[in-house]
Amino acid sequence: MVGLLGHDNGLYADLTARENVEFVAQLVGAGTNDVESALDRLGIDSRVAAARAGALSAGQRRRTALAALVVRRARLWLLDEPHAGLDGQARAELDGILRDATRSGATVVYTTHESEVSGARIPRTITLSGGIVARDVDSADPS
């Protein structure tokens, strides 16, 4: 199963944040506990969870989309600038989620323009310049 998060969040504006996550949970066979756990993990409190996605701030919508991603328990995560729109705390939480995902055996691929910090988060960094691979650093490789 693929967990895809692009520039758009893939949310339904007329459903609440909780309903958006629950909808994904129903489709992948996850339970209520998984929904609660994902909402907690992303710091989505009951007030935000009960608000329609269309009425949330950009950061809250991003958190909701990430909670829906967590519930999917994907084996391959494809993320396009997942930190966009998140504050410092949420960024740290997201890094923790991505670390947990890779530890559980999932493959996480994400793009970012923040090259100075991306190396600290992921074991392999491929730098593209003009559509060509300019650098390929595998920090897990001792050579």
Add this chain to the structure above:
Amino acid sequence: MNAILAIARKDLRIEWRTRTLLARVVPFALLVLVLFAVALDSEPLLLRAAAGLVWLAMLFAAMLLVQRSFDVETADHALDSLLSFVSSPSKVFFGKALSMFVQLFALAVVLLGAAVVLYGARVDGDGVVLLVTVLITATIGLSVVGTLYGVVVANMSGRDSLLPLLALPVLAPLLIGAARATEAALGSDTIDLANGWAWVALLVTYAVVFGSAGAVAFAPLAQSDS
């Protein structure tokens, strides 16, 4: 099956929140029926044409519902996200077609009621079973074709005008079959009940063909849009 129901429930929940059917589609369809009555201005003519006018109004109203159904999917690229993790894209097709069926069936009941009031249409005991069968089979056909063509135009510019241009010609056989079978159910002099059931067979075939085509083609069509 759970995924199909979850997708249908999601669409119906959004409809309940936004009241598109109640606030826009039902008034529009009723207005079409009223305008037909004003334009034709002849009770025998209206009685003769009632079945066709009801299904014509259904087709126009269905275009609004289909557009709305896919607007919510494309607004934040939710359909792309959904297709990336759902176990089979055909479940998305059938889920959206199911929610469309529920809404269109409710609309069909309202429009038939309006035809009774406005055009003086009547249905007797023998026609009731045929009428209910026509409503179900024709609405299934309309739902699957609407969902199929909805995804075709989902990400196209000018989709509001493209959808009717593409879908209405394909819906012509359904319009003919549903109108003739409904006419038989309403006790018309020009077609008997037995002939009405023959038109139902066409509607069933139509629904099976487009339901199968939609199940197969939905994913490629959705992906080529994205």
